[in-house]
Amino acid sequence: MEDRNVISWTSMITGFAKHGFAAGALEMFRKMLETGTKPNEITFVAVLSACSHVGMISEGRKHFNSMYEVHGIVPRMEHYACMVDLLGRSGLLVEAMEFINSMPFMADALVWRTLLGACRVHGNTELGKQAAEMILEQEPDDPAAYILLSNLHASAGQWRRG
Secondary structure (H helix, E strand, O other): OOOOOOHHHHHHHHHHHHHOHHHHHHHHHHHHHHOOOOOOOOHHHHHHHOOOOOOOOHHHHHHHHHHOOOOOOOOOOOHHHHHHHHHHHOOOHHHHHHHHOOOOOOOHHHHHHHHHHHHHHHOOHHHHHHHHHHHHHHOOOOOHHHHHHHHHHHHHHOOOOO
């Protein structure tokens, strides 16, 4: 490709990230920066997702912190959700909760669903209940919260008898 811009670079990074090639995604990101192309908010969603899918915790933190410190991009809800996903997939559920509590704005249902899903995978029913309560507080008619919470209890063997 002759004329590369942030859109073409981000498309390549996203493609690598979505197909589990985190190293390729991060290499594309490095090359993009070397060319002087400035990343945007979407670029960072792709980079953080790449880190999340392979458990690159320190790399993900580095890129999250560089968003504002180096590139002047204020992290949005999507970026925080990616970080919660990264920590949650890695089993760092308490740290994910602390990260949510340190956010400069109230976490939306997406962030809480991300944590709830990680709680199900790692069997943390107590934290999962808290996440479900936060989802239902914001979106009381959201069936996903009930389904995820039910799956969490089922995988923990916590069936209630009628």
